[in-house]
Amino acid sequence: MRHIVNLSGGKDSTALAVYLTKKYPNVKYEYVFCDTGCELPETYEYLNKIEKVLGIYIVRLNSDKPFEFYLEKMNGYLPSVFARWCTREMKIKPWERYVGDDNVYSYIAIRADEDRKGYISSKKNVHTVYPFIEDGICIGDVEKILLESEIGYPTYYEWRSRSGCYFCMFQRRIEWVNLYKYHPELFKKALVFEKDNFTWIKGMSLLDLLYRGKEIEERYYKKHSKKDAKKEIEDEDDYNDKCCLICSL
The missing domain is CATH 3.40.50.620 (HUPs)
Structure with missing residues (x-):
């Protein structure tokens, strides 16, 4: 064996x-x-x-x-x-x-x-x-x-709740915002992959997310303290129960 x-x-x-x-x-x-x-x-x-x-x-x-x-x-x-x-x-x-x-x-x-x-x-x-x-x-x-x-x-x-690719579709919106902060070059690569209606976030392109970045941050940190924000918190964008089972082992 x-x-x-x-x-x-x-x-x-x-x-x-x-x-x-x-x-x-x-x-x-x-x-x-x-x-x-x-x-x-x-x-x-x-x-x-x-x-x-x-x-x-x-x-x-x-x-x-x-x-x-x-x-x-x-x-x-x-x-x-x-x-x-x-x-x-x-x-x-x-x-x-x-x-x-x-x-x-x-x-x-x-x-x-x-x-x-x-x-x-x-x-x-x-x-x-x-x-x-x-x-x-x-x-x-x-x-x-x-x-x-x-x-x-x-x-x-410190800014993401799980392992996985930089463009992982299980990321919350706040984590996409954080990706732009910590790795702007990777965020831009993920953005280039989007075409027509094929977007990483349902109903929202990464370009739209950038425009709403400050709003997403304010809403998120209003709901969670910065200490709790580093933990895996159940959120409207959280797919923890559906995450890639071989990615997030």
């Missing part, structure tokens, strides 16, 4: 890597990250930090084709919460090629206090395991694991 720990560049999957490494030090784990080539710079920095602190090697998988290739193949139709072709083409397919026909334990970092299930492969040789659910690990435990390991949280959590 192969033991594959799926990393997203986020807090939960990182805590799982720390947890499993300490709990079962004799197991030969494979640490895998599916790289779309569209990740935030902070994500790559965090992955490098994980490797250094834990003394592990993270396998970086990719689809061998850039996002633009698939976008053209889809006739300019952007991925959405209802059509997640980016996840299928750039994460699931490379992952399943990597696994092949070997018998595999696939470790997914969904916590005991979450009401969702992760990506479950249709391949019969893949056995999905949820260590945090089995051991009752919740958000407080994850924070403790990361702090004690000295890895800490990814720096993008």
Whole structure:
């Protein structure tokens, strides 16, 4: 059996890597990250930090084709919460090629206090395991694991609630505004991908969002304190219960 720990560049999957490494030090784990080539710079920095602190090697998988290739193949139709072709083409397919026909334990970092299930492969040789659910690990435990390991949280959590591509369609509007603040060049790239009625936000282009940026910020911070704004807060733009299950592990 192969033991594959799926990393997203986020807090939960990182805590799982720390947890499993300490709990079962004799197991030969494979640490895998599916790289779309569209990740935030902070994500790559965090992955490098994980490797250094834990003394592990993270396998970086990719689809061998850039996002633009698939976008053209889809006739300019952007991925959405209802059509997640980016996840299928750039994460699931490379992952399943990597696994092949070997018998595999696939470790997914969904916590005991979450009401969702992760990506479950249709391949019969893949056995999905949820260590945090089995051991009752919740958000407080994850924070403790990361702090004690000295890895800490990814720096993008200061302005974003989860891992994923810079243009992830599960971002809230406030997070799109923050993307423009922290990475204006990436925001502009995402804007270029929009055409006609194909927009990242339903009923709103990123150009419209820029014009309304100050209004979005004021409304958001009026509803949430700046301290709470850094946490995963249920919001009108929040798709936490529908997020990409292999992206936000």
